[in-house]
Amino acid sequence: xxxxxxxxxxxxxxxxxxxxxxxxxxxxxxxxxxxxxxxxxxxxxxxxxxxxxxxxxxxxxxxxxxxxxxxxxxxxxxxxxxxxxxxxxxxxxxxxxxxxxxxxxxxxxxxxxxxxxxxxxxxxxxxxxxxxxxxxxxxxxxxxxxxxxxxxxxxxxxxxxxxxxxxxxxxxxxxxxxxxxxxxxxxxxxxxxxxxxxxxxxxxxxxxxxxxxxxxxxxxxxxxxxxxxxxxxxxxxxxxxxxxxxxxxxxxxxxxxxxxxxxxxxxxxxxxxxxxxxxx
Amino acid sequence: xxxxxxxxxxxxxxxxxxxxxxxxxxxxxxxxxxxxxxxxxxxxxxxxxxxxxxxxxxxxxxxxxxxxxxxxxxxxxxxxxxxxxxxxxxxxxxxxxxxxxxxxxxxxxxxxxxxxxxxxxxxxxxxxxxxxxxxxxxxxxxxxxxxxxxxxxxxxxxxxxxxxxxxxxxxxxxxxxxxxxxxxxxxxxxxxxxxxxxxxxxxxxxxxxxxxxxxxxxxxxxxxxxxxxxxxxxxxxxxxxxxxxxxxxxxx
Numbered sequence: 001x002x003x004x005x006x007x008x009x010x011x012x013x014x015x016x017x018x019x020x021x022x023x024x025x026x027x028x029x030x031x032x033x034x035x036x037x038x039x040x041x042x043x044x045x046x047x048x049x050x051x052x053x054x055x056x057x058x059x060x061x062x063x064x065x066x067x068x069x070x071x072x073x074x075x076x077x078x079x080x081x082x083x084x085x086x087x088x089x090x091x092x093x094x095x096x097x098x099x100x101x102x103x104x105x106x107x108x109x110x111x112x113x114x115x116x117x118x119x120x121x122x123x124x125x126x127x128x129x130x131x132x133x134x135x136x137x138x139x140x141x142x143x144x145x146x147x148x149x150x151x152x153x154x155x156x157x158x159x160x161x162x163x164x165x166x167x168x169x170x171x172x173x174x175x176x177x178x179x180x181x182x183x184x185x186x187x188x189x190x191x192x193x194x195x196x197x198x199x200x201x202x203x204x205x206x207x208x209x210x211x212x213x214x215x216x217x218x219x220x221x222x223x224x225x226x227x228x229x230x231x232x233x234x235x236x237x238x239x240x241x242x243x244x245x246x247x248x249x250x251x252x253x254x255x256x257x258x259x260x261x262x263x264x265x266x267x268x269x270x271x272x273x274x275x276x277x278x279x280x
Numbered sequence: 281x282x283x284x285x286x287x288x289x290x291x292x293x294x295x296x297x298x299x300x301x302x303x304x305x306x307x308x309x310x311x312x313x314x315x316x317x318x319x320x321x322x323x324x325x326x327x328x329x330x331x332x333x334x335x336x337x338x339x340x341x342x343x344x345x346x347x348x349x350x351x352x353x354x355x356x357x358x359x360x361x362x363x364x365x366x367x368x369x370x371x372x373x374x375x376x377x378x379x380x381x382x383x384x385x386x387x388x389x390x391x392x393x394x395x396x397x398x399x400x401x402x403x404x405x406x407x408x409x410x411x412x413x414x415x416x417x418x419x420x421x422x423x424x425x426x427x428x429x430x431x432x433x434x435x436x437x438x439x440x441x442x443x444x445x446x447x448x449x450x451x452x453x454x455x456x457x458x459x460x461x462x463x464x465x466x467x468x469x470x471x472x473x474x475x476x477x478x479x480x481x482x483x484x485x486x487x488x489x490x491x492x493x494x495x496x497x498x499x500x501x502x503x504x505x506x507x508x509x510x511x512x513x514x515x516x517x518x519x520x521x522x523x524x525x526x527x528x529x530x531x532x
Contacts, residue, residue, distance in 0.1 A: 098339055163374070165370055165372055165374040166374060166376070166377075167337075168334065168337070168368075168370060168374070169370065169374040169375075169376065169438070169441075170376075170391065171334065171337060171363065172332065172334060172363055172367070172368040172370075172442070173363065173364075173367075173387060173388040173391065173392070173441070173442075173445065174359075174360045174361070174362075174363035174364035174388065174392065174445070175360075175391055175392055176360055179391055179392060179393065183391040184376060184378075184391065187378045188376075188377060188378050278377045278378045279377055279425070279427055280377050280427070
């Protein structure tokens, strides 16, 4: 009898230990990647790295400013396209749970989320690059499509969590629909909506595939959205496969910057969600 | 004789094919407290929500018939105007969690984009909070969030929010069912004060409450208005056997 209980206690303890070990094994790869890239990349980042554009092979001291500016611009314009559409679509989905349009809309969002990024790049190539040529803007458009499902779903989920009583309180005061949404529903769910937006930015910051066919890459600093533009992930892709040591170093440095950017964005998201959360 | 403020004529309400309110005809006199009681699922809340057109916000809900406010049919009016004239307080206190107490009271103006001078806003806030006996308790914490108050205070804040719009009629949907006994009695005392300026229609499943606070009582059963009379008359000498059975607790 006693032996049986001991065996069961042991089994229970073993199972708990197993969950802890498996939980740690999820975190380990992340820590390994972080440590490795930061160790390899942080030494390559200096003033000239941050202020120069790339130099031809053999010439030392190139930088990534053109890719940094390009990434920021492309992400900025992608956000301008995706944020309003995404939030409005999320509002629609949460307000019309039962309509047929909402069903199909939700389904397409799910499917869109599963479309490989390279396919989105190819579609952007056919629709925008073929008629208008390579441009940073077509890159923004491709990335915007990738942002949409994340923003839509997070907006929808956040707003669905708000109690109906809130909506009723607003309607009972004679508020028209748009004011109920803009003045009551969205402000109460703002933390969830913002965190969705920031996560979507973090998600696309490192996308390379859709940019291969659209923003294409460029070796000089450019702010012209209608012309090709360099981006950090593309620059990493381009340099990492070269045999030259100093170009590989640039790729390490750029990886480190990209990683830190995404990391900071994620931490900010957590902070904002906590700070702006409306206590219901 | 008192003048009628709300009058329903052959009012019917449906959820899809489900007929929940059947041919209700009722005359509600001005400056009275009307209690609407009945067992769960008898259509009393649906009828109440029909009066300020909240019923139709639920997908699949429809209504037929007339509800006259003074002489105007609310079914013909735009719901926004109806709701400005007929305020509503819900079962659970629902102050806007993102607004301060002050802003919650004037939410009807602020969120509707009606601009008022500061002095007037202050007056409305003080006046409305005084009316619901909340001013003394919160006058020093007007900038705090509404959700910081206790449940009973929140409910009175919600009443103040409805009162601030100066409606003609106030609808209460089981306003005390989520409150403790002390808050309940505070809110019930309010009804006597409020009826001087407004007409109150209160849905309740609490018979004692109906007997305590109302001038007239309507008894709903299975979607029909079974009996509607002075409260005293209804509780001492009901005409319909169904009313009698309900009051004596034979079903609930």
